[in-house]
Every structure is written in C-alpha cells, then in structure tokens.
Amino acid sequence: MTTTGKPSPNRDLALYLRLFRWARPCWAHLVGLLLLSLLATPLALLVPLPLKIALDSGLGSRPLPHLLRPFLPPGFSLSPSSALLFAVGLLIIVTILTQIQTLALALLKTYTGEKLLLEFRSGLFAQMQRLSLSYHDVKGTAESLYNVQYDAAAVQTALSERFIPLIGSAFTLLGMLYVTLKIDWQLAAIALLISPILFLISNFYRRRLRRGAREVKKLEKSAMGVVQEVLGALRVVKAFGKEEDERHRFVRRSFEGMRARLKLALAEGKYNFLVGLTSAIGTATVLFVGFRQVQSGVITIGNLMLMMGYVTQLYEPLKTMGKNSAALQSYLANIERAFALLDELPEVQEKTNPRSLMRATGKIAFQNVSFSYGQSNRLALSQVSLQWDPGMRVGIVGPTGAGKSTLVNLLTRFYDPT
Numbered sequence: 001m002t003t004t005g006k007p008s009p010n011r012d013l014a015l016y017l018r019l020f021r022w023a024r025p026c027w028a029h030l031v032g033l034l035l036l037s038l039l040a041t042p043l044a045l046l047v048p049l050p051l052k053i054a055l056d057s058g059l060g061s062r063p064l065p066h067l068l069r070p071f072l073p074p075g076f077s078l079s080p081s082s083a084l085l086f087a088v089g090l091l092i093i094v095t096i097l098t099q100i101q102t103l104a105l106a107l108l109k110t111y112t113g114e115k116l117l118l119e120f121r122s123g124l125f126a127q128m129q130r131l132s133l134s135y136h137d138v139k140g141t142a143e144s145l146y147n148v149q150y151d152a153a154a155v156q157t158a159l160s161e162r163f164i165p166l167i168g169s170a171f172t173l174l175g176m177l178y179v180t181l182k183i184d185w186q187l188a189a190i191a192l193l194i195s196p197i198l199f200l201i202s203n204f205y206r207r208r209l210r211r212g213a214r215e216v217k218k219l220e221k222s223a224m225g226v227v228q229e230v231l232g233a234l235r236v237v238k239a240f241g242k243e244e245d246e247r248h249r250f251v252r253r254s255f256e257g258m259r260a261r262l263k264l265a266l267a268e269g270k271y272n273f274l275v276g277l278t279s280a281i282g283t284a285t286v287l288f289v290g291f292r293q294v295q296s297g298v299i300t301i302g303n304l305m306l307m308m309g310y311v312t313q314l315y316e317p318l319k320t321m322g323k324n325s326a327a328l329q330s331y332l333a334n335i336e337r338a339f340a341l342l343d344e345l346p347e348v349q350e351k352t353n354p355r356s357l358m359r360a361t362g363k364i365a366f367q368n369v370s371f372s373y374g375q376s377n378r379l380a381l382s383q384v385s386l387q388w389d390p391g392m393r394v395g396i397v398g399p400t401g402a403g404k405s406t407l408v409n410l411l412t413r414f415y416d417p418t
Contacts, residue, residue, distance in 0.1 A: 012332070016163075019335060023159060025119065029112040033160060036105045037168030041175040043098050048309025050091040056302030057083035109164075113156040121152040124341060132347040133414045137373070141232075142225035147341050150220070154334030162328045172316075180310045184299060187286050191311045194282040198275060205271040206329055212264035213330035217337060219257035226250045264330075279315040286311050348416050362390030369417050371406055380406040 023030065056062040061080065128136075128144050136144065180188035230237055230246045237246055290304045299307075364387070371381045381403045388394050396404045409415055 015332060015335065018339065019155070019159065023116060026112055026116055029108065029115070030159065030164060032108055033105070033112060033164045034167060036101060036108060037164055038171050039101050040168060041172045043094060043101060044172060045175060045179055046090070046094045048306050050087040051309065052302040052306040053087040053090070054084055055305060056300055062300065062302070109160045113160040116159060117153060117156040120155045120338070121148055124148050124152055124338060127342050127344070130346055131344055134347050135344060140225055140228065142221055142228040145228070146221045146224055147338055151334040151338040154331040155338070158328060158331040158335060162331065176310055180307065183303060183307055183310070187290055187307055190289055191282055191286050194278050197278050201271065201274050201278070205267065208267050209264065209329040210333060212260065212267055213333035216257065216260045216264055217333055219253065219260050223250060223253040223257055226253055282315065283311060348413060364388040364411065369410065371410060371415065371417050
C-alpha cells in the first residue's frame with residue numbers, strides 16, 4: 001500500500017474496508033457503540049421540548065406537542081401550572097437519560113478502543129519480528145518504534161472515537177431533518193441550504209489535511225531517529241565531544257516537525273472557522289425568516305424556539321461530521337503507514353515444505369557464497385568457500401570490512417546469499 005500522492009475516494013474506501021475486516025473480532029463491541037450512539041438521536045429530539053411546553057402550554061393554552069401525544073392517553077390535557085411542572089420533569093428525565101447514555105458510551109468506547117489497540121500492536125510487533133534484518137537495517141529502529149507507539153494508536157481513535165460517532169451523527173442529522181420538515185418545511189429548507197457548502201469545504205480540505213498529516217508523521221519519525229541513533233552510539237558521541245552537535249541536529253529536525261504541525265493546525269483552524277461561519281449564517285437566516293413568520297402569525301413563538309433548538313442540533317451533526325472527517329485524515333495517514341508495514345514481505349523466505357533437522361552432525365560448509373547489503377554493488381563476501389568439520393574450534397579474524405560479521409549473519413540465516 002502506498003502512502004504517497006493524493007487521497008482518492010477508492011483508496012480511502014479500500015482502506016476503510018481493510019480496517020473493518022481487521023477489526024472483525026471486535027464487531028460486536030463496535031455495533032454496541034453504534035447503537036449507543038444512535039440513542040443520542042431520540043434524546044436530542046427531546047431536548048428542546050420542555051421549553052416549547054413551558055412557553056405554549058405553561059404560559060399559553062396550547063395542547064402538548066404532537067411528538068408526545070402517541071405516548072399519552074387519549075384526551076390527556078394539562079392546566080398551565082401542571083404543564084410547567086411537566087416541562088420541568090421532562091427536562092430532568094431527559095438530562096438523566098442523556099448522562100446515562102454518555103457514561104455507557106464512554107465506558108464501552110474505552111474498552112473497545114483498548115482491545116483494538118492491543119490486538120493491532122500485537123500484530124505489528126509480530127510482523128516486525130518476522131521481517132528480515134535487511135528491513136530494519138534500512139528503516140532503522142525509530143521507524144518500528146513509531147509504528148507500534150503512534151501508528152497503532154490511530155486505529156483505536158479512528159474506529160471508536162471518530163468513525164462510529166461519524167455514523168451516529170449521520171443518523172442524528174436524518175432524525176433532526178425529519179422533525180424540522182414536519183414542523184415547518186420552509187425553515188427546514190432554508191437551514192439545509194448550507195449543506196452543499198459544508199460538503200464542498202470538507203472535500204477541499206480533506207486532501208490538504210491528509211498531505212499535512214503525512215508530512216508531520218514523517219518528520220516526527222525523523223526526530224525520533226536522531227534520538228535512537230545517538231543513544232545507540234552514546235559512547236562514541238561522548239568520546240568525540242559531539243553532544244552539542246547532536247543536540248542541534250535534534251532541535252533542527254524537531255523544529256521542522258513543529259513547523260509542519262503548525263501548518264497542519266492552521267489548515268484545521270481555517271476549516272473549522274469556515275464550518276462555524278457557514279453554520280452561523282444558516283442559523284441567522286432561519287432566525288430572521290422564523291421571526292417574520294411569528295410576526296405574521298404563521299407559527300407561534302414556542303414553535304420558533306423549538307425550531308431554533310432543532311436547527312442548532314441539525315447543524316451540530318453536520319459540524320461534528322465535518323470535524324471528524326477532518327481529524328480522521330491524520331489517523332488515516334497513521335493507518336496507511338501501519339498497513340504498509342503489515343504488507344512488507346521478509347527477504348529471507350521460509351520454504352513451503354522445509355526438511356526437519358532430526359540431529360545436527362556439526363558440519364558447516366560454504367560453497368562459492370557471495371553477498372552484498374541492500375542495493376549496493378560492493379560485495380561484502382565474494383565467492384567464499386569453506387568447511388568446518390564437527391569438533392573444530394574456528395576463529396574468524398580480519399580487518400574491518402573483511403566480512404567477519406557478514407559470515408556469521410549468513411551462518412544464522414539472518415540474510416540469504418546474494
């Protein structure tokens with residue numbers, strides 16, 4: 001899987017499908033998260049009702065809203081004082097139910113996310129051990145550490161904290177849209193005018209945010225690589241008094257990462273600003289038109305307050321979907337890197353039907369063995385032939401670069417001969 005170039009819808013879809021196939025053991029928990037998220041929709045529909053009841057039935061003499069009548073006995077009516085108490089009780093009940101739903105969602109989200117993280121990190125760690133030494137020679141230890149520590153964590157956040165709430169917000173949006181159309185289709189149509197604009201803004205910034213996130217990951221890994229290199233050769237660094245030079249090198253790499261993160265934060269800030277501004281313009285338009293309808297007697301003040309509450313909640317899922325979609329780009333960049341590691345094939349391939357070594361005799365032989373590291377044209381070993389008989393004690397000597405370590409690495413099959 002490549003991690004360069006512009007994100008395309010087909011590639012994103014393939015990435016989502018692969019991610020969900022991998023998370024199949026946790027599907028029951030993910031479905032539970034989705035169902036708990038969907039409970040937020042009816043609860044959100046009940047939030048503005050107490051205010052409407054207090055205004056129209058408590059201060060006025062209008063009947064209870066149509067939304068509640070299917071749940072009440074036929075002919076049920078309330079006096080103004082009883083309607084006010086009913087509104088207060090409904091407000092308390094809705095608040096308690098909302099808090100219970102939030103608590104259950106948070107607990108299940110944490111459990112599911114941690115289980116996903118453990119499974120994915122375990123898979124990445126096993127893959128790192130399967131890969132040949134040549135992969136780690138080229139990529140370095142910092143790359144593997146970054147994969148396990150940061151790239152794996154993106155799976156937890158992307159699935160349990162971004163993607164599932166994204167689906168829940170879509171259902172909430174549909175519920176709010178249905179209710180607002182039933183109350184006043186004209187105000188609902190006005191409120192929906194901003195939806196295409198939000199979609200265009202999201203689609204425009206999605207590409208920028210993914211590119212920025214990839215650059216940030218690359219620079220963060222580069223700074224971590226400096227730390228790993230220095231700690232791995234700390235004696236040499238101290239012996240030559242290069243501590244300050246290495247500090248400057250680390251600061252330089254970290255500053256590049258900081259600049260990339262600031263650039264990414266600026267892009268996210270612009271995106272959130274445009275989403276918020278567009279939503280505010282839509283809300284202001286609905287308020288203006290709705291106030292004119294109240295003045296002309298088309299709707300009541302209670303209906304306007306109810307409509308404004310629903311419009312606010314109609315825009316909230318749109319903003320949540322937009323923000324989650326933007327934040328998801330950073331996590332998808334991590335997931336691309338993690339899957340790229342899982343797609344790596346070890347250079348030292350195990351045979352399909354290997355022969356079992358029942359008992360070793362102790363004889364070792366090399367016949368015309370040559371070897372070079374990576375894509376280098378320089379041979380570390382060239383046409384080497386030797387034989388060690390059982391019971392022999394062998395010492396391998398030679399100058400630096402003669403191939404002593406290479407010979408031992410081939411003996412233990414860390415590499416295959418070229």
